[in-house]
Amino acid sequence: MTQIPTAPSRNTSITSSHLSKKIPLKSAQDLIILDNITLHIETGTSVAITGTSGSGKTTLLGILAGLDLPSSGQVHLLGTEISQLDEDQRARLRLGKVGFVYQSFHLMSHLTALENVMLPLELDHTIAAPQQQATQALQQVGLGARLNHLPSQLSGGEQQRVALARAFVTHPKILFADEPTGNLDQQTGHEIIEHLFTLQAQYRTTLVLVTHDPALAARCERHYRLEQAQLELQ
């Protein structure tokens, strides 16, 4: 197991110290998903987390993003300790600063590509001209001609590019990606990865990536493997 400095520094986007996640079971001992994990992710870097199915990668991602809370330990997201915050306070912390990309895209089926990308901009009333920004974001991923298409009219690769545009449109400080190529063929997956890393570099976004794909993990600056509730640097 690798020990990483615990104190958050100015260059740190995410820090976890002694993070554990247990699920209490009535009939047996508690199920330990994450055990005493300490992690330090520096701003602008890319980190891959791999592991077998059910190893707890996605649970860790959810806790680091402030979507879920640990059973014990601390998590600092953008310098703020999240376990003391309620759900709304954590949401406010993410607003405009955290983006997500999912394996199954999670686009709103009744919204056009443009409207899907405008969604995070509309949540922040201070943002001016959301339509213009969303158009630019879609143009960046090569979908300038498909602005008014519904997800059902787009291919899997195109849908994931819309999801990328949605994730990057607010120029987030951190992007969490959960198996972004899991539902795509190799060629399309490769194109998506290229877009992902280009945008990450352009906006100096901290990238936390959960994947099964060793090649994808290898493209990240750091690669951790989660096994038996413990995190190991590869």
Add this chain to the structure above:
Amino acid sequence: MNSINNVFYAIWQQGLRQWRRHWRMAESRLLFLALLVSVTAVSSVTFFTDRSDQAMQRQASKILGGDLVVQSTRPLPPVYQQHASTLGIQSAAITSFPSMIRINDASQLVQIRAASTHYPLLGSLSIATTLDQAGIPTPFSQLQSGHAWAEPSLFAALGIQPGATVQLGQSTVKLSAVIRQSPDQGAAVFEFMPQVLIAAKDLPATGLLTPASRAKFSLFLSGDSPSIQTYRAWLEPRLQTAETIRSLDDGLPSMQQALQRGQRFLSLAALLSVILAGVAIALTSYSLSQRETATVAILKTLGASRKHILLRYTMQLFLLATSAALIGIILGFLLQYALVYLLQDWMGEQLPAPGGLPVLSGLLTAWVMVLGFAMPQLTRLVTLPPVHILQRHRPVVLNRTLIIPILALVSGMWMLIWLQVHDTTLSMVLLAGLLVILAGFWLVARFLLWGLQHMQRHLSRPVRAFLNLPRANFRIALLIMVFGVGFFSLLLLTALRTDLIERWQATLPEHAPNYFLINIQPHEVSAMERTIRQYSQVLEGTHPQLYPMTRGRLTHINGQAVVASDFDSRRARGLLDREANLSTAQTLPPGNTLTQGHWFKPGVSTGLSIEAGIAHVLRLKLGDILTFDIAGEAFRQPVTSFRTVRWDNMQPNFFILAAPGALQDKPRTYMTSLYVDPADQQWIPALIRQYPSISAINISTVLSKIKTLIDRAAFAVQTLFLFTLLSGITVLFAALQSQKAERRKEIAILKSMGASHAYLRRSIISEFMLIGAIAGLLAASLAMLVSNLLAYQLFDLNPALNPGLLLTGMTAGALLVGTGGYLNVKGLFQVSPKALFQEQ
């Protein structure tokens, strides 16, 4: 100020944007449709009732014709009028009775109203001198002696113009003007006879008024409130039997009560569509909430707060409800014109413009519907943890407490019912009834499905397949319940409208009498009998009997004074409140059956035979001595028999028959009923020419008018039930939509296992047809039960099975649900199983 405006503008813009986006979801469109249907139904009825209520209030005092009215079937003592004038109260007297107007060979039954000079006390008369001229307000004092004013229908019926001279009893009268409007015209229904106004001083010359005439004597009084109260206090102890006082506090005239009941029925019809639409909204909101879980989770990951989510859905539903309500209110406003057209005969006059209340009621209905049926489901999404978006394979776990949604649903239903009936107790009873019906349908559906599953070895393969699907039982029972309630409301009205009227008409013999001849004077009896014999060929071999009619009021039973308020039965009170018609008969009349005692022996001139029903409510037994007040004299007789009567046989029927000769010295007229071949009806005017005082009432005209009125009222209610059908269809689609994701998965599994298109089509169609057939059968059975209960209660008809209704219910249900279901699901057949799995 500007910044506040900007914020509102931004919120409004965002709301509109969201509205446009949500419109793309089938669920949103269904919600809109359900709201639109219910608001249209509710506001059309509310617009209509609002207008007719205003008209009723405006008419109420006019119809009464004064602040206080004294009425009697006998002439009122002059002291009533004299005392009123000493108190400074204005008064006017009117004597009204039916009679015939003749001109050449034509004759027409009319209602004569002989009024004193001060008539009318309230409102004004408006007359015209030609048939196409508008009315001009004219004081009644301008009616000259020897002249009469009549309603337009008299001129039309006789084919004459104003100015014509007609025969009224022994007088010749000039019909000098057409009555365009009279203040106490009242509701037009059941006044089949045109009204003819004459001056009171001209009445004696007609010779029409005899002690036995069916006349009504009214004294209208108008003055300030204290004087009227003083007068009433003076009058009440002096009132004779048969004299009654009416004021505005004594309630609405019976016609308006009927209209009020009609309004209530319409409201209930609208309510049913609202409740069904509510079911559709609840189902759609459920599927919307399932669909929106991903949206809410994504919004939360992007930084949306719970408040934001709550506001988003609240605003969405508010916009949806308000826009549906506004369009529904406009449609309802247009539709109420159809209701006014259908029901105009029930209201006496032009309706005033509607007020703003229906608009408010339409908006409230829509808001209550989204608050009660949609909000609770969607606001549960607020509790969805954002991490759900990463937990792809875990089912959605929303806040499990169902108490709030159920409470909201039940109180929402109650609010909607209350908005329609404005009566707390009644709304509670209706809510309970509705819940019982829903529970009943649910339980019977579950039981039937359980039975089907136990005999599935004998069923066809597709039916077996659908019964085996996981959770299908629950899903199917739910569909059966919602369709069942919808079909029930439609079938019940169909049963009431067609079945009842047809059954009642079928009970009439082929040559049932179609004419009643009344007011035959004693000296005309033998001549009348000769004339009838002379025309016996026209009478199709029937031998009508002439019955004497003497009016008397029951005052004592076994020497004890009877008071109407001592009896619970409305029928008993009705009999004691007014004068009854007593008759005599040599032999037991047709349609009568003795139940107790003996019929009058020849030569016996004492004894009474009483109708068994009225004997029961008056608690009479054989041997009781009854005392009647007949024209101020006591008439005392023992009860010697009881008998049942078939009231609907179109023969003269009497509650009380006295022994032949018992009424010999009492004032009386005679009546009879005849069947006259419609081709030979000129016989009747000839008869009237011969006997001027006789009134002939054509029952078939009256019956057909009643039938038209009932038909139109039923049609108005059925128009409303169209909305119930529309709501039912919305429920069908809502229910199908809510189960589409589940069904998509099932079809994918079946296809992956090799099910062919033909197999899927067969199994889907069988499933929906079976659901429709069961729902239709249950609905038809309940409709038959309820309509039979009503038939027994209201029309005294014996219960009858109507297999046609059961068959209609089953077939219509199977076809409607089968077609709708198949059309909704068939799109899924074309998609490959792989694609189905990839869809979210």
